[in-house]
Amino acid sequence: xxxxxxxxxxxxxxxxxxxxxxxxxxxxxxxxxxxxxxxxxxxxxxxxxxxxxxxxxxxxxxxxxxxxxxxxxxxxxxxxxxxxxxxxxxxxxxxxxxxxxxxxxxxxxxxxxxxxxxxxxxxxxxxxxxxxxxxxxxxxxxxxxxxxxxxxxxxxxxxxxxxxxxxxxxxxxxxxxxxxxxxxxxxxxxxxxxxxxxxxxxxxxxxxxxxxxxxxxxxxxxxxxxxxxxxxxxxxxxxxxxxxxxxxxxxxxxxxxxxxxxxxxxxxxxxxxxxxxxxxxxxxxxxxxxxxxxxxxxxxxxxxxxxxxxxxxxxxxxxxxxxxxxxxxxxxxxxxxxxxxxxxxxxxxxxxxxxxxxxxxxxxxxxxxxxx
Numbered sequence: 001x002x003x004x005x006x007x008x009x010x011x012x013x014x015x016x017x018x019x020x021x022x023x024x025x026x027x028x029x030x031x032x033x034x035x036x037x038x039x040x041x042x043x044x045x046x047x048x049x050x051x052x053x054x055x056x057x058x059x060x061x062x063x064x065x066x067x068x069x070x071x072x073x074x075x076x077x078x079x080x081x082x083x084x085x086x087x088x089x090x091x092x093x094x095x096x097x098x099x100x101x102x103x104x105x106x107x108x109x110x111x112x113x114x115x116x117x118x119x120x121x122x123x124x125x126x127x128x129x130x131x132x133x134x135x136x137x138x139x140x141x142x143x144x145x146x147x148x149x150x151x152x153x154x155x156x157x158x159x160x161x162x163x164x165x166x167x168x169x170x171x172x173x174x175x176x177x178x179x180x181x182x183x184x185x186x187x188x189x190x191x192x193x194x195x196x197x198x199x200x201x202x203x204x205x206x207x208x209x210x211x212x213x214x215x216x217x218x219x220x221x222x223x224x225x226x227x228x229x230x231x232x233x234x235x236x237x238x239x240x241x242x243x244x245x246x247x248x249x250x251x252x253x254x255x256x257x258x259x260x261x262x263x264x265x266x267x268x269x270x271x272x273x274x275x276x277x278x279x280x281x282x283x284x285x286x287x288x289x290x291x292x293x294x295x296x297x298x299x300x301x302x303x304x305x306x307x308x309x310x311x312x313x314x315x316x317x318x319x320x321x322x323x324x325x326x327x328x329x330x331x332x333x334x335x336x337x338x339x340x341x342x343x344x345x346x347x348x349x350x351x352x353x354x355x356x357x358x359x360x361x362x363x364x365x366x367x368x369x370x371x372x
Contacts, residue, residue: 064245068369070223075366077173078359084179084310091352093179093310102313103159108132110163111143113170113304114152118144127332128323132163135323136316149224153178156309163320165306168274169226172359175351179310182355184324185303186338187347194300195276197227197235200292202266210240210296217249219259219271226301226358228256232272234364235298243369257281264291276303276341283340302354306346324348 080086084093096102110129112121122142129140143161146152149170155161157178166174174180185193199218201207207216213236221228236242244250253259259271260278264287275297281287308320324346329335338344 064369067223067244071366071368074173074362077176078362078366080176092175092181095314096311101311103162103309103311105138105162105312105316108136108138108140108162109143109155109160110140111146111152111161112165113167114146114149118142118146124333124337128327128334131327132320132323136319153180156180159309159311161309162312163306163308165304167225167304168301168358169228169230169361170224171305171307171351171355172362173224174307180307181310182305182307182349182351183321184306184346185349185354186329186341186343187345188342189344191345191347193303193343193347193349195227195274195303196300197231197272197296197298198275198278198294199232199270199272199296200260200263200278200294201270202263202268203291203293204266205269205293207270207295210236210242212295213270214242214247216269217251219253219263219268220250221253221256221259221271221273225256225274226361227274227298228253228259228272230361230365231298231301233368234361235296237368238364257286260292261287264288270295274303276343280341299357301357302349305349321348 080091080093086092087094110125110132111118112125122144125142129142132138132140143155143164146155146161149166152161152164152166153170153174156164156174166180171180171182175182187193199210199213207213218232220232223229233244236244236248242248253262253268253271256273256277257280259268259273260281262268263271275294282289306324308317312320325348327334327346329338329344335344
């Protein structure tokens with residue numbers, strides 16, 4: 001029966017003494033109203049939060065921002081800069097046609113890779129610099145004020161650095177942007193020079209092959225390093241279908257030797273390094289072979305390379321080449337640096353041939369993150 005048809009109860013008068021409880025009149029239920037109000041409040045709060053979040057909260061950081069910037073810059077250095085000519089098509093800048101454009105060098109500035117320990121470099125290469133002084137008749141000083149590869153490249157382009165070494169991955173950039181002319185690499189007794197990139201894991205690691213690196217963090221040395229940065233990124237993509245950010249994370253170790261020591265101590269899940277430096281670290285007893293395992297070895301690459309700017313005078317170039325060709329590492333300061341790796345002398349290089357694979361790595365790297 002509906003509320004409108006129920007009989008109206010008889011209400012007692014003030015004089016009534018009846019104790020019978022009177023029934024309460026029935027009211028419309030409020031539970032639906034309450035729920036509706038709560039829903040509206042939640043919806044309103046959600047809408048306000050979404051608005052505030054979209055207008056006030058910062059965009060999540062792009063983990064690949066630095067890599068994207070590097071790849072963009074790398075793509076601009078794949079050809080010889082317009083300020084240079086290459087009439088003989090050897091991919092290296094020609095010397096100036098005008099003799100007045102040759103550098104006037106009173107004192108030779110020499111260095112290893114920019115950012116390497118300048119004090120150690122000066123000490124380790126003192127005997128080679130002495131040989132240069134003897135053959136050229138000029139004072140040779142170590143460029144201890146160069147603190148990065150970028151500064152090194154700039155100093156070479158500006159004529160402030162006359163003999164220097166670039167790591168494998170930076171040679172092509174130096175050739176194309178600074179007029180670097182590759183001359184010699186450290187070599188074994190037969191004049192052979194080569195190393196491989198290896199991916200190392202701690203000895204106790206369950207990782208057995210590159211595919212196992214999915215979901216892991218890989219230690220790269222630097223993006224300017226071939227074996228410690230460029231080659232691993234390309235190989236993991238081309239051979240194993242793995243991309244940084246999507247399939248694995250990466251961090252930078254900053255140094256091959258440090259990376260080797262850290263992975264041997266279990267501080268990295270995996271690192272990518274040059275195995276000529278690995279041999280050196282093991283040879284010096286700084287790590288033991290049983291502390292790590294290799295799960296990948298690449299094909300061979302040329303190592304660090306010494307060279308000069310394209311505008312060095314021909315007579316000085318001839319004397320510099322002679323010094324490299326005749327210098328032996330045996331029994332001197334340079335030997336302490338190289339003999340543990342089985343390297344005994346310098347061997348001449350042909351950039352067009354010897355750096356072909358490196359140029360292919362660079363070319364592939366510029367398209368690393370391109371959509372398929």
